[in-house]
Amino acid sequence: MRLRHRDGTLVHLSYCTNVHAAEDLEGILAQLDTFAVPVRERLNADVLGLGLWLAAPVAGHLARDAAARHVLRRALTERGLEVVTLNGFPYAAFQSPVVKYDVYRPDWTDRRRLSYTLDLARVLVSLLPDDAAHGSISTLPLAWRTPWTVQRADAARRNLDALAxxxxxLERPVRVALEPEPGCVVETTTQAAALLSGVDTERVGVCVDLAHxxxxxxxxxxxxxxxxxxxxxxxxxxxSAALESADPHADAEALGRYVEPRFLHQTRGRAGLSTDDLDEAFEALExxxxxxxxxVHYHVPLHAEPEPPLRSTVDFLGTALEALLSDRARCDHLDxxxxxWHVLPEGHRPDTDARLAEGIAAELAYAREALKAIGLKEE
Known part of the structure; x- marks a missing residue:
């Protein structure tokens, strides 16, 4: 969806398709009709933005095949869909039964990460709407924190320089955004300021994930x-919004329903607790x-609070959007x-494609209203 900031900036709002498992062109085209079009129709939006996730194999195929890119661009246009941003964080197999630490491989010390990101950039140039100011690609914040050496830091910087x-x-401007995440080399904005100093800021910047x-x-x-x-x-x-517990001892039973085998759920306590997964936090509790x-790094739906006594950080999200967009548009790509969705506790996860589309639409509607509340107007 498109909104206009009062400073004149066109702000793009999309949903990220890494919730879907498709990793080839046929599957990606199918998910447009299964999910994206129903979401757009529920929102009564003329145009729906997708934060498209392309796994490395299909990104490479599209980057090499102009005809395939044309097929994808035409399919998007015919369905009232547009793409200004890609999610280049997961390399492949993001909806596998177990992902955990694999999502951080290959990292920015590895030329495969550079090649993948450049494939994405070349694809994005072909997908950008004619009036888009630029494209964006989010990516991992250098690497998982261990092992991290001077030699690995040097290799990552060389790859980022080659990326820039x-x-x-490219024929159109595309910018790559490193996304600070708990447990990574760059976890906080303090680390981003220190470790990304000297990058080409015309082409490389930061992706701020509000849950992180x-x-x-x-x-x-x-x-x-x-x-x-x-x-x-x-x-x-x-x-995005994270899971929050004011009293983990009292909330242990409710929190336990969020322990699951697919993704890492890094947990941080206000007084210094730091674990790589939610089950490890329980061990610390014991x-x-x-x-x-x-x-807890567990993205929960924006519009639906977890069952009490747990809650989400959606109030934090509102404060962050206000800081990002109240006086001027500090960012124009929101995803x-x-x-x-597929690993939420039973009773909260959608059991059909239609219900997943309904949930995605509700999240987007929540985000749209939050942006309108701080003065943006829907185009």
Missing amino acids: TELAR LAVAWEQPVDALARLANAGLPIVKTQV TGSAPQPWR VETYT
Whole structure:
């Protein structure tokens, strides 16, 4: 969907298709009719934005095959869909039974990550609407935090420099956004400011995931000021909410329903608890960790609070959007990213394609109203 900021900026709102498992062109085309068109119709939107996820094999195929890109572009246009942003964080197999640490491989020390991202950029140039100011691609924040050495840091910087050089040769502007995430080399905006210093900020910046920001217990105004002071542009924002417990001891039974085998759910406590997954947080709880509220890297639907006593960080989301867009548009690509629909506790996960489309539409409607509440107008 398209909204206009009062400063004149066109702001694009989309939903991220990494919630769907398709990893070839045929499957991607099928998901447009199964999910995207019903979502657009539920929202009564003339145009629906997709934050398209293309796994590495199909990205490579599309990058090499102009006819295939034309097929995809035409399919999008005919259905009232558009793409200004791609999710280039998962390399492949993101909806496999077990993902966990595999989502961080290959990382930015590996030339395969560079090649994949450049394939995505070449595809995106062919998909961008004619009036789009630029395209964006979100990607992982260098690597998982271990192992991380001077040699690996140097390799990652060389690949980022090569990325910027190749992006400059494209016919349309495409910017790549590194997305701070709990457990990674770049987890916080403080680390982003320090470790991304010196990148080509015309072509490389930051993707702010609002769930990740909340899990890190960062304050939105301070975090955005930190990025601005470091000269790092916010290229893209993932509009997402995390899971929160005010009292994990009392909430243990409810929290336990969110332990699942597919994704990592990094957990951070306000008083310093730091674990790579929710089950590890329970182990810390059993061994006497200090009482403290938890935030869990578990993207939960924006429009539907978890069952009490748990809650989501959706209030944090509103504060962050206000900081991003109240006075001026600090970011013009906003992507709703709830990829966990299929692993939500029973009773909360959709059991049909139609119900998943209904949930995605409800999230987008929530995000649209939040943006209109701070002064944006739907085009």
